[in-house]
Amino acid sequence: MVQVQDLPDFKQKALQWASTFNATCYLDSNGFSDPYSKFDTLIAAGAKAQLVANVGNAFDQLEQFRIDNPGWMTGFLGYDLKNEVEQLSSENIDGLQFPDLYFFVPQHLIIIKEDDIEIISDEPAEVLKEITAQKPVQAKQQSAITLQPRFSRDEYIDTANRIKGHISRGDIYVTNFCQEFFAEDADIDPLSFFMELNEVSPNPFSSFFKWDGNYILGASPERFLAKRGNKLISQPIKGTAKRLDDVNADEQAKQTLRNHPKELQENVMVVDLVRNDLTRSAKPGTVKTEELFGIHSFKQVHQMISTVVCELQDGLSNVQAIKNTFPMGSMTGAPKVSCMQLMEHYERSKRGVYSGAIGYFSPDNDFDFNVVIRSLLYNSFNQYLSFHAGGAITYHAIAENEYEECLLKAKAVMEVLGSK
Structure with missing residues (x-):
């Protein structure tokens, strides 16, 4: 174990150091207390082995890769793996061209818990030396980047109302309708961007993920699925309210969220979906809701979060447990397959890693895997920049409000980009 005098400085230098490798995964809880977290920060750098896979037999490849590499592994699962889990397809625009699945076995791993730092490496002393020798990162002047929407405001509202028509007809009950904001020929410094984003919007599942010039820069507040011993934990988010500067008004916003019929409705429907998903991996009778309609506050927003748990069936592999619940219900809706089919029809871009998971x-x-939301995705080779935001559409949803919620979720990223 290593201890340092200035932990925030060490974390920044460690991220700088790790970002020079072709494969990097930085996961930061930003000080949020969580009974299911094993550490405060994990930093993986360099790839001893890696797996790149696309829809077809990606989960089978991951299963074998995990068997071959039973130690630490980090990576991501793209939303469009749904096409492998169900009979679905994705034909929408894909400017990023990311793989559907990528994992790597790190050469170096740093785990920070409270004031203790553990360096797992063949050369831990050399790693520590290289990190402490890092010079302070110089913030790079960057031209403001304006993200273009795939939908105009009127188009989004019209489409949301058409989706509500499906709900009125009983085709679906609740869905997550997403839109992409994008920029072409975008030149950003991913490290500087992430550091600023993590300051503007610190969240418990923040992530800086890099592989071969591609980046996922995330400020996610949501856990998709974790396993602790024989226990599975999922914590879907449904319900959002803006933070307000005035203390009394901010508290009122929390209470309004806690009692809002539409927000409660969408949360409980997704909880039911997650409970159903977990039964596929659970010992009979062990699925339960530990917390329903919990209100959790972050720097930008208040969120309604529920916690659903179960005991894992004997003999079921971790990869199979993940596949049984993928994609996460908070990003699909109910019934799951019908919602995914309809959103492929109404959305105008491929979700890719957005709505997927990093962990x-x-x-x-x-x-432990998060939900990839509030995240900027960047392909530095073709200089394509992408950010998605979504809103829950229910029978009681007001389309104009859902559009405004998308902009609220985009606020932190837009602020860091200097976007209008």
Whole structure:
């Protein structure tokens, strides 16, 4: 174990150092307390082995890769793996061209818990030396980047109302309708962007992920699925309210969210969906809701979060447990397959890593994955920049309000980009 005098400085230098490798995964809880987290920060750098896979047999490849590499592994699962889980397809625009699945076994791993730092490497002393020798990152002057929407405001509202028509007819009950904001020929410094984003919008599942010039720069507040011993934990988010500067008004916003019929409705429907998904991996009778309609406050927003747990069936692999619940219900809706089919029809771009998950497998056979939301995706080769935001459409949803919620979720990223 290593201890340092200035932990925030060490974390920044460690991220700078890690970002020079072709494969980097930085996961930061930003000080949020969580009974299911194993550490405050994880930093993986360099790839001893890696897996790149696309829809077809990606989960089978991941299963074998995990068997071959039973220690630490980090990576991501793209939303469009749904096409492997169900009989679905994706034909929408894809400017990023990311793979559907990528994992790597790190050469170096740094785990920070409270004031203790553990360096797992063949050369831990050399790693520490290289990190402490890092010079302070110089903020690079960057021209403001304006993200273009795939939908105009009127088009989004019209489409949301058409989706409500499907709900009125009973085709679906609740869905997540997403839109992409994008920029072409965009030149950004991903490290500087992430550092600023993590300051503007610190969240418990923030992530800086890099592989071969592609980046996922995230400020996610949501856990998709974790395993602790024989227990699976999912914490879907449905329900959002803006933070306000005035203390009394901010508290009132929390209470309004806590009692809002539409927000409660969408949350409980997704909780039911997650409960149903978990039954596929659970010992009979063990699925339960530990917390329903919990209100959690972040720097930009208040969120309604529920916690659903179960005991894992004996003999079921971690990869199979993830596949049984993928994609996460908070990003699909109910019924799941019908919602995914309809959103492929109404949305105008491929979700890709957005609505997917980033996380890790650990040597003790546990895992933890977030939901890739509030995240900027960047392909530095073709200089394509992408940000998605979504809103829950229910029978009681007001389309104009859902559009404004998308902009609220985009606020932190827009602010860092200097976007109008």
